[in-house]
Amino acid sequence: MIDINSEKKIAVLIDAENAQYSVLDYVLKELSKHGHILVKKAYGDWSSDCLKNWKQQLNELAINPIQQFAYTQGKNSSDAAMIIDAMDLLYSNKFDAFALVSSDSDFTKLASRLKESEIYVFGVGEKKTPIAFRNACDDFMYTEVIRERYTAKDDVDIVVTDKVKRSVSKEIRNKLRMDTKLVNILRGAVSEYTDEDGWSFLGQCGGLIKRQYPDFSSKNYGFNTLSQLVEATELFDIERRSTGTGALHIYIKDQRK
Numbered sequence: 217m218i219d220i221n222s223e224k225k226i227a228v229l230i231d232a233e234n235a236q237y238s239v240l241d242y243v244l245k246e247l248s249k250h251g252h253i254l255v256k257k258a259y260g261d262w263s264s265d266c267l268k269n270w271k272q273q274l275n276e277l278a279i280n281p282i283q284q285f286a287y288t289q290g291k292n293s294s295d296a297a298m299i300i301d302a303m304d305l306l307y308s309n310k311f312d313a314f315a316l317v318s319s320d321s322d323f324t325k326l327a328s329r330l331k332e333s334e335i336y337v338f339g340v341g342e343k344k345t346p347i348a349f350r351n352a353c354d355d356f357m358y359t360e361v362i363r364e365r366y367t368a369k370d371d372v373d374i375v376v377t378d379k380v381k382r383s384v385s386k387e388i389r390n391k392l393r394m395d396t397k398l399v400n401i402l403r404g405a406v407s408e409y410t411d412e413d414g415w416s417f418l419g420q421c422g423g424l425i426k427r428q429y430p431d432f433s434s435k436n437y438g439f440n441t442l443s444q445l446v447e448a449t450e451l452f453d454i455e456r457r458s459t460g461t462g463a464l465h466i467y468i469k470d471q472r473k
Contacts, residue, residue, distance in 0.1 A: 223251040224252070224313045225312050226253045226338075227315070229259070229301065229302055229314065229315070230258040231318035232258045235317050237269060238273075239362060242362045243317060243359065247338060255280075257279065257281075258281050259295075259301075262281055262283050282298075282301070284297040299323070306333055311335065312336060313335060313338060315340060318340075324346075324349045331354065336354050337354050338356075340359060340362075350430055350431045355426065356430045357431075388448065392448060392449045401429060401432065405428075408424060410469075414470070415455065415469050416467060417465060452469060452471060454468050455467045455469075
């Protein structure tokens with residue numbers, strides 16, 4: 217039996233007018249990895265033809281549809297209802313995290329307000345989502361990446377071993393190296409935690425990267441873990457050290473050092 221109190225208690229709020237019903241199943245599966253989903257609500261004008269295809273997904277996934285009629289044609293009236301509900305849920309003090317499923321920048325302020333109350337905020341939206349909303353979240357997930365991961369026919373993991381370099385094609389390695397933003401993000405984080413011998417603990421680097429770039433994920437580049445991504449670039453030396461308890465900590469060093 218799941219111990220709810222040992223996991224994040226998550227409220228999932230979906231802006232149906234700025235989200236895709238076809239990806240909801242995958243989104244909920246991904247969020248479930250981070251905790252226990254207690255509330256699932258979707259907001260929209262369900263009398264609109266634009267949302268007529270949502271019914272089956274809402275029923276199958278047990279998502280509670282919240283009706284909000286459009287007061288003015290062409291205006292999204294569900295935003296306010298979703299924000300008001302979010303604040304009511306916040307003040308109930310029952311939740312550790314909120315997931316805001318939308319590609320609309322109008323929820324930037326809501327995400328910031330939730331974080332001010334020490335609530336962890338997941339954002340879920342398309343890659344077109346304005347950067348302000350992405351950065352207002354603690355963790356922003358792209359629906360395109362989530363869809364690709366759950367619908368891939370050949371889901372083959374790259375094993376973190378000395379064989380990784382041979383597993384990754386030269387084309388992929390060069391593509392990663394040519395991504396200036398990615399390289400700068402990795403090297404910048406490594407430089408912050410470099411010890412006197414030039415080594416940095418990858419766990420600390422990953423934490424810093426996520427705080428600086430909430431939409432960063434190794435999965436965006438086709439890798440399940442940060443260590444796999446780092447190793448694939450072949451820009452860093454990698455060392456695995458035993459902690460004495462059987463666990464391994466990964467340390468990396470910029471090869472330019």
